[in-house]
Amino acid sequence: MRWSDEHLYERILAKDASFNGRVLTGVLTTGIYCLPSCTARKPLAVNVRFFEDEAAAQAAGLRPCKRCKPDAFYRGEDADLARLETTLAQAAADPAAFPEVEALAEGVGVGVTKLKDLFRDHVHFQPAAFLQRVRIQRACVLLAAGATGLSDLAFACGYESASGFHEAFRRQTGLSPGAYRSMLGADRFVLPRPERLRVEDVLAFHGRDPLSVSERVEGRVLRKAFLFEGRPAVLRLAFGESDIEVTLTGATGAAAMAKAHGATLRLLGWTGDPAAFEAAHPQLAHGREGLRVLFTLDPFEALVWAILGQQVNLAFAYAMRRDLIRLAGIPAAEGLIAHPDANHLAALKVEELQALRFSRRKAEYLLHAAGEVASGRLRLEDLATATGAAKALESLRGCGPWTAQYVLMRGLGFRDCVPVGDAGLTLALQRWFHLETRPDALETLRLMTPFAPHRSLATFHLWASLKGTPA
CATH class of the missing domain: 1.10.10.60 (Homeodomain-like)
Known part of the structure; x- marks a missing residue:
């Protein structure tokens, strides 16, 4: 386990849902195990043990909490949600x-x-x-x-x-x-x-x-x-x-x-008034007061951009986006072309995208996502919770946590997201916290925890701290 017991105890006191699925809290005096986000009264630290999974907690003789229902959570069920x-x-x-x-x-x-x-x-x-x-x-x-x-x-x-x-x-x-x-x-x-x-x-x-x-x-x-x-x-x-x-x-x-x-x-x-974040984190916001998370025109455009931007440099991603819009978009006034909607993209063939220098895999990912939206199986405008939205997006072929979190921030406007695995974010965190190496996924989450519930805006400040091209 990568965290100290002291840090994990701080997380359960904070009811930190981002640690759900990463660790379980065992309470020796009651014989139960809980999710870190459990709202029950917190035990004394001396009565707590931490476990990596349910099997380890059950092997220690503990049973699941009836309030936070960790057994249902690990089955993928969440009645409250x-x-x-x-x-x-x-x-x-x-x-x-x-x-x-x-x-x-x-x-x-x-x-x-x-x-x-x-x-x-x-x-x-x-x-x-x-x-x-x-x-x-x-x-x-x-x-x-x-x-x-x-x-x-x-x-x-x-x-x-x-x-x-x-x-x-x-x-x-x-x-x-x-x-x-x-x-x-x-x-x-x-x-x-x-x-x-x-x-x-x-x-x-x-x-x-x-x-x-x-x-x-x-x-x-x-x-x-x-x-x-x-x-x-x-x-x-x-x-x-x-x-x-x-x-x-x-x-x-x-x-x-x-x-x-x-x-x-x-x-x-x-809708992203930054005042609360700036009051809580004046040092990170210093010199960039007023910075906001800016959205794409609609969520589907954010999803397309996130797929195009996976593991390629920005210049190439921009070129791919331009070519895609020329291929499937509709000419508008003033020499502009409207970004294609899901129906237009879903009608394309893999080979058409490969001719634009898309890899076959990226072409398949894009067309699968467009098909899910065009068919109505994925209704981006109806994704009302970050948890449900992340689950729906990650069910798409080739859509991992980074892609989902980017869409949650840029396309859906959720305010407490962390695009784990983003190269710019890890570099910014390394510099901000004066680390010898870039943080891995778990360390990224730990370092971003103090910025909750404003981690989307904190991400943008950290990106901006690199003074690079807007993400």
Whole structure:
């Protein structure tokens, strides 16, 4: 076992779910063994032994804990997670049915304290923040469908007051409900620049390939081509001193503008306010205050990029991406080409990709992933927990933990991820902690533990500390 008993005891006191499956806690006084994340009252260190697996714990005469159910965990079962995911889906569909956090806890069948633990481990933010998010998302859907009465809309989404609804809506979308409704009938809108937004970082990331055929950065203007209902469109973001003007060409109507607005928030990393991380880790954030995790336009684009970037250098990965978009993308305005969706990629042949210098294995991985998404067997937009998303992604052919964690961060917006095995991250950790050698996978997890629950942003700060090309 690679960790000291002292370190493992610290992890069980912290209820660290990242150690689940890596070690078991045996409690000699009660005769049980638990997962490190178990929420039961913690034993004294003198009464604890650690085991590598269930067989070792059972050989010592211990039985599984009935609260954290390590036996079910090792069988791949997690009843709490299943109930949590069901409740999350119900709340997203009808947020008014969950007027408070206690209603979420009742839906999952746990107490509020246990619910917060489940959210920390699987959702990466707090239950109250989740309720705010799904309420505003529901409001946006209803507005795009033609809802007019804002007071009735607020009530339908679970708000008791119009003022609370307006404040939450503006904070999450950058617009008032009335301005959002007006935007749906236009072809442009203006967002206030988030406080301390690092515009240069936004432009550098989305313009990281100067030869890209699907996005282009010129000065302080970003253009991004994408598909809307199978048709190519171009999103244009012009960054001013205090606001961002967004224009959509190639698609019209309320649904198209709602898509453009949501895509803009993703490209800006709108929901990733870094203040809490910076307060907790000022030394790592120093000189990069305001850094955010920026997302791809949609989760599928993140998955494609992660597969292309596996074990190849960035320059070659950029070239492969350009060739892929030329082959399967749809031409849009201004000389740009929209990134192909899963249906277009799934229709390709392995030989077509090999002609673009894809290895046969990489071509097979990409087409398998596209086929799973195109068929509906993998619904990226429905992956509500990091745990469930990682499991679903790692079930794809050729998709390991690094690929899954990258998609979780860049495509799905989970906040406490660690792309174990990433060469840039291990180099940055070696330098940051003054190590003689690069850390292996287990040491990477140990070194990243203090940055929880903000390990995604910590990863980006560590990458940025290398002062290299944006990842």
